[in-house]
Amino acid sequence: xxxxxxxxxxxxxxxxxxxxxxxxxxxxxxxxxxxxxxxxxxxxxxxxxxxxxxxxxxxxxxxxxxxxxxxxxxxxxxxxxxxxxxxxxxxxxxxxxxxxxxxxxxxxxxxxxxxxxxxxxxxxxxxxxxxxxxxxxxxxxxxxxxxxxxxxxxxxxxxxxxxxxxxxxxxxxxxxxxxxxxxxxxx
Amino acid sequence: xxxxxxxxxxxxxxxxxxxxxxxxxxxxxxxxxxxxxxxxxxxxxxxxxxxxxxxxxxxxxxxxxxxxxxxxxxxxxxxxxxxxxxxxxxxxxxxxxxxxxxxxxxxxxxxxxxxxxxxxxxxxxxxxxxxxxxxxxxxxxxxxxxxxxxxxxxxxxxxxxxxxxxxxxxxxxxxxxxxxxxxxxxxxxxxxxxxxxxxxxxxxxxxxxxxxxxxxxxxxxxxxxxxxxxxxxxxxxxxxxxxxxxxxxxxxxxxxxxxxxxxxxxxxxxxxxxxxxxxxxxxxxxxxxxxxxxxxxxxxxxxxxxxxxxxxxxxxxxxxxxxxxxxxxxxxxxxxxxxxxxxxxxxxxxxxxxxxxxxxxxxxxxxxxxxxxxxxxxxxxxx
Numbered sequence: 001x002x003x004x005x006x007x008x009x010x011x012x013x014x015x016x017x018x019x020x021x022x023x024x025x026x027x028x029x030x031x032x033x034x035x036x037x038x039x040x041x042x043x044x045x046x047x048x049x050x051x052x053x054x055x056x057x058x059x060x061x062x063x064x065x066x067x068x069x070x071x072x073x074x075x076x077x078x079x080x081x082x083x084x085x086x087x088x089x090x091x092x093x094x095x096x097x098x099x100x101x102x103x104x105x106x107x108x109x110x111x112x113x114x115x116x117x118x119x120x121x122x123x124x125x126x127x128x129x130x131x132x133x134x135x136x137x138x139x140x141x142x143x144x145x146x147x148x149x150x151x152x153x154x155x156x157x158x159x160x161x162x163x164x165x166x167x168x169x170x171x172x173x174x175x176x177x178x179x180x181x182x183x184x185x186x187x
Numbered sequence: 188x189x190x191x192x193x194x195x196x197x198x199x200x201x202x203x204x205x206x207x208x209x210x211x212x213x214x215x216x217x218x219x220x221x222x223x224x225x226x227x228x229x230x231x232x233x234x235x236x237x238x239x240x241x242x243x244x245x246x247x248x249x250x251x252x253x254x255x256x257x258x259x260x261x262x263x264x265x266x267x268x269x270x271x272x273x274x275x276x277x278x279x280x281x282x283x284x285x286x287x288x289x290x291x292x293x294x295x296x297x298x299x300x301x302x303x304x305x306x307x308x309x310x311x312x313x314x315x316x317x318x319x320x321x322x323x324x325x326x327x328x329x330x331x332x333x334x335x336x337x338x339x340x341x342x343x344x345x346x347x348x349x350x351x352x353x354x355x356x357x358x359x360x361x362x363x364x365x366x367x368x369x370x371x372x373x374x375x376x377x378x379x380x381x382x383x384x385x386x387x388x389x390x391x392x393x394x395x396x397x398x399x400x401x402x403x404x405x406x407x408x409x410x411x412x413x414x415x416x417x418x419x420x421x422x423x424x425x426x427x428x429x430x431x432x433x434x435x436x437x438x439x440x441x442x443x444x445x446x447x448x449x450x451x452x453x454x455x456x457x458x459x460x461x462x463x464x465x466x467x468x469x470x471x472x473x474x475x476x477x478x479x480x481x482x483x484x485x486x487x488x489x490x491x492x493x494x495x496x497x498x499x500x501x502x503x504x505x506x507x508x509x510x511x512x513x514x515x516x517x518x519x520x521x522x523x524x525x526x527x528x529x530x531x532x533x534x535x536x537x538x539x540x541x542x543x544x545x546x547x548x549x550x551x552x553x554x555x556x557x558x559x560x561x562x563x564x565x566x567x568x569x570x
Contacts, residue, residue: 017556021549023389026503033225033502043229 055168058121058136061114062166063159066104071159072133075109082128087118105131112158116142117151137166195289195296200281203300207280211434212242214493218434221497249427257420261327268324269421269428275317276435282306283442284368286452286482290474298478299368306367307359310443311352314398318344320432321400321407325417336416339508340407343397346512347404350519351394354387357523357530357542358447367443371451376458379450386526386545388448390519395440397515399433401496403503404511441492442485449488452481 018024044051053059064072075092093110095103102108119142125134145151160166216231216238223230231238256265283306286298303309318341325337358380362370374380381388397404408416418429445451460480465473506514526542533541 013561016553016560018553019557021553024553026499029502030498033498036227037221037224037498039227041224041229042227045229045232 053138055138057138058123058126060137060140060142061119061125061153061158062135062137063109063112063155064133064135064166065160065162068101069162070100070102070104071108072104072131073109073112074105074107074131074133075112076107076130078128078130079125079134082124083119084122084124085118085120087115087120088125089113089115109155112155114153114158115151116145116153117148135166135168138168139166191291192294192296195291195294199289199296199298200300203280203285203298204277207277207435207438210438210489210493211431212246214434214437215245215430216241217493218497218500221494222501225498225501246427249424252423254423254425255420257329259329260420261329264323264327265420266425268320268327269425269432270320271323272317272320272432273428273435275313275320276432276439279310279313279439280435280442282309282367283439283446284371284451285442285485286478288474289478290471292471297368298482302368303366304369305365307355307365307370307443307447310367310439311348314436315344315348317432317436320429321417324421324429328417328420330420332414333417333419336407336409336413336419339409339413340400340417343400343404343406343511343515346515347394347397347519350390350515350523351398353520353523353527354390354394355447356527357384357387360527360530360534367446367451371446371453374450374453376453377450377455379448379453381448383539384448384526384530384542386522386542387530388444390523390526391448392444393514394519395444396496396499397511399436399440399496401433401437402500403506405505406508406511409505437493437496438489441489441496444492445485445488451488452478452485454481454484457481 066072075090077090077092080086080088080090089111090109090113091111092107095106095108121136123136126136142153219241220230220238222228231241234240234244256262281300282303284297284299284302288295288297290296321340322337325333325340328334358370359365361380361383362373364370364373370380396402400407407413408418410416413419418426421429457477457480461473461477464477464480467473468476522545525545529541529545533539
């Protein structure tokens, strides 16, 4: 099998005088390495420069609100059932009178917790959600934790801030029409 | 007056010593940086801006690692090995002239650790002692791989010292002095020895690589064959001393190469610079500033050669041991003897550039032989 045209047959022939002197070959080699010395580096210095990971990257979880700022989640528990790592747990509660501007439906999640040590960021919760409430952000990673009590994320960390709304599509990125995440983009 | 001279000399020696250590320290950083850049990476860039504190971090790591001495090893020789290596490495920079002279009132003090009239012999002597460090350390480790590495180091250094010494004999013949300062002063302006002794320079450079145990001649620490070579059993700062000694040796050889072949602190137009500075700033200040410019030029040359050492290290693969010995004994020694003979003829008949004759003959021979070589048959493509 031949992959490239650059392969050379190995021979054991006597070297010529020029080859025995090594110097021309060494000069050639030095020219190649100095070219690489000034070449553009391929490394991305990570914490300072972050690469755009694409619109389908699965990062930090978010519990979406709707256009009027009401929480979408109804604590149906489908995400918890779908979760293969059993990272999600929740406590449901009934919406009281006067809380209509807080919660979209009659039922809501009083407690919604994701254990980030268990989560494998598979995105099945996002797919299971019938209310388009839980999403995995494409633009934010879960921060590093050093203690176990920092691991469980509650509603304070998860529910979307109205001042900082999350939109899945990136205007800078060229959208491919066949990408399912775009057609289902968060509002 | 005696006291002022002593004080200035003392300060000078301390500064030169410190600069040697600092450059050796930052050579470790530069080596990794150059390696990274040649391999399309960044190299160390986490500790401080551009990784500038990396040597400190490395030294800290070295100091705090476990200092291990094998139970069957000869303890005192085991400790003596790295001490000898670093001692001899530090000693050799004493005779290198780093600049012309400092003028203080009526005193003229040469920028040099000590001026001795056998400077180059002193360097050779000290460099030869350096092999004791490797040999003692490798033997005292009580480990076959260490011993093999040490033997390799010893035989390699001894073999290359002959070529090393013979290649500078041509220079000594042309200069008529063993003092490095005298050799440098003869290359005043742009009359660098490189232009008279191209072959000697190439032999000297290659032998310097071998003497420093640097790639492509780093057989003593050939990890694929010898685990770690002579420092297999070493850890902590003892290992650090061995590695550090290598970098100091690299700095010293760069300085020697720059002094012997590239004119040391001489540069074209130095007389004009000196006259302008002394004319505008007064005798003492102008003189000292002109000396400083020369020193900076010398350090530029030294840095270039240190870079060249690294550049070659990340370009060439390691030689095989028989290739190394063949190159040393069958190529460099005859060539350098020929160079001495031809230079002697040149001196006799007053032809300054006689050494170029060998280079030209070699180039012609190489061209003829590659023209006469059978062309490699083009292999038909198999599909």
